[in-house]
Amino acid sequence: DAGVTQSPTHLIKTRGQQVTLRCSPKSGHDTVSWYQQALGQGPQFIFQYYEEEERQRGNFPDRFSGHQFPNYSSELNVNALLLGDSALYLCASRKGMESYEQYFGPGTRLTVT
Amino acid sequence: AQSVTQPDIHITVSEGASLELRCNYSYGATPYLFWYVQSPGQGLQLLLKYFSGDTLVQGIKGFEAEFKRSQSSFNLRKPSVHWSDAAEYFCAVSTRGSQGNLIFGKGTKLSVKP
Numbered sequence: 001d002a003g004v005t006q007s008p009t010h011l012i013k014t015r016g017q018q019v020t021l022r023c024s025p026k027s028g029h030d031t032v033s034w035y036q037q038a039l040g041q042g043p044q045f046i047f048q049y050y051e052e053e054e055r056q057r058g059n060f061p062d063r064f065s066g067h068q069f070p071n072y073s074s075e076l077n078v079n080a081l082l083l084g085d086s087a088l089y090l091c092a093s094r095k096g097m098e099s100y101e102q103y104f105g106p107g108t109r110l111t112v113t
Numbered sequence: 114a115q116s117v118t119q120p121d122i123h124i125t126v127s128e129g130a131s132l133e134l135r136c137n138y139s140y141g142a143t144p145y146l147f148w149y150v151q152s153p154g155q156g157l158q159l160l161l162k163y164f165s166g167d168t169l170v171q172g173i174k175g176f177e178a179e180f181k182r183s184q185s186s187f188n189l190r191k192p193s194v195h196w197s198d199a200a201e202y203f204c205a206v207s208t209r210g211s212q213g214n215l216i217f218g219k220g221t222k223l224s225v226k227p
Contacts, residue, residue, distance in 0.1 A: 004156070033213040042117075042203050042217030043157070056214055090156060092213075100145055100164065100207060102215065104156035 002027060004093050004105035012111045013081050021076045021108045025093030032074040033102065034066060035090040043090055049074055050097050078110075086112045115140045117204050119218035126194050127226045134189040134221050136204030144206040146187040147215065148178055152200045160202075163187060174198070199225045 005024045013019050025032050031050045035043035045058040049068035063079045072093075078085055088109050092102040116139045126132055138144055145164050149157040161172025168180040178189045187204060201222050205215040 031213060033215075035215075040219070042205075042219050043215070045214045045216070048213035056211065058214065092157075092215075094213070097213070100162065101159065102213070104149075104158070106154065106156040 004029075004091055004103050006089075006091050006105040006108050008108060009106070010109045010111075012113060014113055015081055015083060017081050018077065018079045019081060019110060021078075021089050021091075021110070022073065023076070023091030023093075023105060024073045025091075026103045029093035029095050029103070030072045031094050031097055031099070032068060032072065033092045033094075034074070034076045035092065036060070037088040037090055037107070039087070046076070055097065081112045083112050086110060115144070115206055115208070115216050117206050117216055117218035119202075119204055119221050121221045122219070123222045123224065125224040125226060128196050129193050132189075132191045132194045132198070132223070134202050134204075134223070136187045136189065136218060137185050138187065138204075138206045139185065140206060140208065142208065143182075144208060146178075146180060147205040147207070148172065148176070148187075148189050149203045149205060149217075150174075150200050151203065151220075157203065160189070194223075194225055196225045196227065199223055 033048040034046040037043040047057040052068045065077045068074045088107040090107045091105045094102045118137045148160040201220045203220045204218045
């Protein structure tokens with residue numbers, strides 16, 4: 001049973017560019033959350049998706065957007081990249097909006113130069 | 114606003130010694146509390162969780178945590194640390210209606226001396 005998978009593992013982008021990160025949830029899970037973990041910090045909630053809709057959003061600008069597909073996989077898009085967007089981006093999945101138990105993927109390390 | 118404080122940035126213990134990692138939270142109602150562990154290059158793994166009931170909860174890998182409402186704390190403990198426990202540990206809080214939104218502390222890095 002595959003856990004949460006994310007791609008790519010690492011990514012290097014230039015300021016002003018756009019990036020798309022991908023996440024496949026654990027089998028049987030239908031709810032996906034995205035987190036940003038800056039160096040030396042705990043993860044910060046970006047948003048969560050359920051039934052292909054954004055259900056809750058953290059304190060992140062509109063440059064951060066997402067999508068969920070019918071197979072429950074999800075994408076995180078970041079436009080107009082800033083140096084401060086360099087971080088580990090974590091995807092977490094769970095079974096249903098009422099569940100508290102989230103399973104995290106290994107993350108995508110984004111470096112903006 | 115909810116917040117989680119982990120006062121210790123870095124802790125070093127000897128292998129075989131006991132461990133306690135501190136976590137304090139700020140929230141009006143009863144929170145849902147979690148401890149996660151993150152090894153280098155790995156995602157977060159759930160060690161244990163507290164929702165209600167018995168305030169001493171057991172987790173994986175021999176870890177336990179105690180919820181103390183009066184102190185707004187949820188400290189993580191292990192009686193005997195193994196070298197493989199070296200990692201970063203995060204305390205997190207969530208609430209009903211915001212189950213997907215975990216609020217994390219800044220983490221405590223654990224080093225284990227042989």
